[in-house]
Amino acid sequence: MQEDPGLYAYWPYENRPKITWPGGARLAFWVAPNIEFYELNPAVNPHRRAWPRPVPDVVGYATRDYGNRVGHMRMMQVLDKYNVRGSISLSTALCEHHPEIIELCKERNWEFFSHGIYNTRYTYGMDESQEKAMIEDAIETIRRHTGQQCSGYLAPALTHSDITIDLFAEAGGIYTCDLFHDDQPTPINVRSGKKFVSVPYSLEMNDTIVYVVNKIEPRRYGEMLKANFDRLYAESEESGLVMCIPLHAYQVSHPHRLRAFEEALEYITGHSDVWVTTGREIAEYYLEHHYDEAVADIAAKGAA
Amino acid sequence: MPIDPSYLEYPHRSYGMDHEHYAWSMLTSRSPVAWPDNHRLAVWVNVAVQYFPLNQEGKPFAPVGGMTTAYPDLRHYTLREYGNRVGIFRLLRAFDQFAIKPTFAVSSRLAERYPYLIRRLVERGDEIICHGWHMDAPHFGGLDKEDEAALVEKSLRVLREATGQPVEGWLSPSRSQSEHTPDLLAANGVRYMCDWVNDDMPYRFETAAGALTAMPLSMELEDRFIIQANLHSETEYADQIIDAFDYLYAESSSTNGRMLALSIHPWVLGQPHRIGELERALKHIAGHDSVWSAGGMEICTAWQAAQA
Numbered sequence: 001m002q003e004d005p006g007l008y009a010y011w012p013y014e015n016r017p018k019i020t021w022p023g024g025a026r027l028a029f030w031v032a033p034n035i036e037f038y039e040l041n042p043a044v045n046p047h048r049r050a051w052p053r054p055v056p057d058v059v060g061y062a063t064r065d066y067g068n069r070v071g072h073m074r075m076m077q078v079l080d081k082y083n084v085r086g087s088i089s090l091s092t093a094l095c096e097h098h099p100e101i102i103e104l105c106k107e108r109n110w111e112f113f114s115h116g117i118y119n120t121r122y123t124y125g126m127d128e129s130q131e132k133a134m135i136e137d138a139i140e141t142i143r144r145h146t147g148q149q150c151s152g153y154l155a156p157a158l159t160h161s162d163i164t165i166d167l168f169a170e171a172g173g174i175y176t177c178d179l180f181h182d183d184q185p186t187p188i189n190v191r192s193g194k195k196f197v198s199v200p201y202s203l204e205m206n207d208t209i210v211y212v213v214n215k216i217e218p219r220r221y222g223e224m225l226k227a228n229f230d231r232l233y234a235e236s237e238e239s240g241l242v243m244c245i246p247l248h249a250y251q252v253s254h255p256h257r258l259r260a261f262e263e264a265l266e267y268i269t270g271h272s273d274v275w276v277t278t279g280r281e282i283a284e285y286y287l288e289h290h291y292d293e294a295v296a297d298i299a300a301k302g303a304a
Numbered sequence: 305m306p307i308d309p310s311y312l313e314y315p316h317r318s319y320g321m322d323h324e325h326y327a328w329s330m331l332t333s334r335s336p337v338a339w340p341d342n343h344r345l346a347v348w349v350n351v352a353v354q355y356f357p358l359n360q361e362g363k364p365f366a367p368v369g370g371m372t373t374a375y376p377d378l379r380h381y382t383l384r385e386y387g388n389r390v391g392i393f394r395l396l397r398a399f400d401q402f403a404i405k406p407t408f409a410v411s412s413r414l415a416e417r418y419p420y421l422i423r424r425l426v427e428r429g430d431e432i433i434c435h436g437w438h439m440d441a442p443h444f445g446g447l448d449k450e451d452e453a454a455l456v457e458k459s460l461r462v463l464r465e466a467t468g469q470p471v472e473g474w475l476s477p478s479r480s481q482s483e484h485t486p487d488l489l490a491a492n493g494v495r496y497m498c499d500w501v502n503d504d505m506p507y508r509f510e511t512a513a514g515a516l517t518a519m520p521l522s523m524e525l526e527d528r529f530i531i532q533a534n535l536h537s538e539t540e541y542a543d544q545i546i547d548a549f550d551y552l553y554a555e556s557s558s559t560n561g562r563m564l565a566l567s568i569h570p571w572v573l574g575q576p577h578r579i580g581e582l583e584r585a586l587k588h589i590a591g592h593d594s595v596w597s598a599g600g601m602e603i604c605t606a607w608q609a610a611q612a
Contacts, residue, residue: 037322039316039322039323040321040323041322043311043313045307045311046305047305053444053445054445055445056482058476058479058481059443059479059480059523060503062499062502062520063501063523066502066520068330069330070504073330073331093317097317097328098318101332117317120313121314125311126311127305127307128309130307130312134312146597189324215534216546217540218542219543219547240432253440254522255549255551255552255564256525256551257547258551260547268389
């Protein structure tokens with residue numbers, strides 16, 4: 001274990017090189033639906049139990065399954081209405097289990113990125129070759145079922161090793177959603193020296209964190225999203241920022257919750273100068289236009 | 305600790321579910337279900353009438369809503385008893401005021417302990433379903449199958465004898481099941497169960513003793529979940545029920561109905577400061593034309609009829 005993940009240098013928010021987005025937009029806005037498969041009786045990882053109750057944990061399993069049976073279609077209707085393309089954090093085994101959902105996402109030209117094989121298979125305890133195999137399996141599964149090159153990573157159930165991001169970069173990835181240290185994309189140091197970025201995802205705006213961990217009321221979640229947007233939008237007059245809403249259809253698509261989310265989405269997309277985009281497009285644009293300048297600035301400030 | 309190579313093998317990684325209990329299906333891909341009189345929304349109010357023993361063993365886990373302090377936990381024992389003595393009568397008045405037809409999921413042990421209450425519910429004519437033996441008698445993975453078979457048989461027999469009803473519905477204590485529970489329920493004449501919260505409509509659930517109907521009783525909309533687990537206010541509770549109702553009412557149509565499943569507890573909503581908020585939610589529901597307030601078995605039967 002190490003004191004610091006070694007992925008980035010301290011780089012203060014103020015006085016950075018200015019970020020601009022396509023078309024003069026101030027704020028890049030993306031929505032990341034997690035499309036997940038949880039196993040009823042998964043192989044046991046000695047470092048983390050999959051379910052709090054003895055198998056079958058009916059409530060835990062069924063709660064997640066609701067997203068696949070009911071939730072995704074409701075969420076798609078809302079995202080369609082406001083012309084938002086999802087960037088899917090995908091349990092890639094879902095391509096095999098529920099190809100109908102994958103087809104609906106493909107029809108919408110949504111982005112697929114890796115969230116592991118199952119959300120009940122954890123990185124903990126894997127050696128390098130095992131984690132590499134899991135990452136490559138997921139990338140290949142996305143390629144085979146969607147034709148897309150997987151660009152982004154959110155580790156399954158947010159379980160990491162010290163080399164997760166190194167391995168993903170070596171497998172061809174260009175961005176990670178696993179880091180919550182900034183409101184702008186930032187260069188990430190990987191052992192191969194490849195260009196790689198962190199694209200701001202958000203734990204605070206993540207519906208599962210909101211509903212399950214922080215136990216927030218549905219209408220208040222809508223207000224939180226608007227407040228998050230308002231401040232980022234205001235600050236983005238100075239330099240481009242990113243807002244992300246990570247979603248889980250088994251949380252936000254419940255009938256007592258979806259309307260409040262929709263109101264927030266309507267509000268956000270009702271603003272001009274908002275680049276409604278995907279994780280990959282943000283990463284690619286940043287790598288091409290801002291990455292080198294950021295690296296130089298970080299180096300200069302670190303030396304000062 | 306290293307990971308066994310088998311951890312990267314995925315034996316169920318293929319089309320459909322990773323088990324044989326039910327078929328994979330999306331709500332939007334199913335044939336439409338028209339409710340009686342083409343009502344858009346079936347409203348199923350399931351009242352959990354529960355018994356929590358003072359001498360709780362809590363194995364392998366404490367019951368949801370059970371004792372929490374060292375023995376004797378008089379505070380939680382009596383708070384739950386409050387629901388059966390006082391709270392439920394407030395609920396009955398509220399249901400009658402707004403012409404809501406409840407279903408009662410009863411701990412069978414209550415039929416032995418409080419025959420007055422059982423008679424009172426039976427006289428109303430509402431459906432009674434089995435909520436297990438009592439809240440500290442969980443069904444769980446690893447429970448001996450013979451022991452569980454006896455538990456299911458006794459729970460259903462005692463409640464059927466006490467109520468004179470067929471008792472065809474089942475809600476497990478803490479919604480927990482073993483790998484054998486659905487088989488045992490079907491073998492004992494149960495026709496629908498409420499534990500699997502993975503849908504907003506009924507669906508077919510396979511067992512070794514024939515098919516059951518899964519009737520998903522929303523946990524996210526449960527009073528205990530919202531008020532006790534999430535610590536939301538009673539006002540928030542009613543707002544969330546109203547928002548859920550409005551959403552499902554809008555999603556439904558006269559030829560393709562939806563179901564609003566409300567799980568409530570006399571020991572939660574029967575408190576004086578909360579009952580008014582339940583009444584506010586019920587008033588909102590009752591204020592809409594195309595609402596069918598029905599018992600669990602009625603909804604189950606109507607759904608089954610629409611599958612042919």
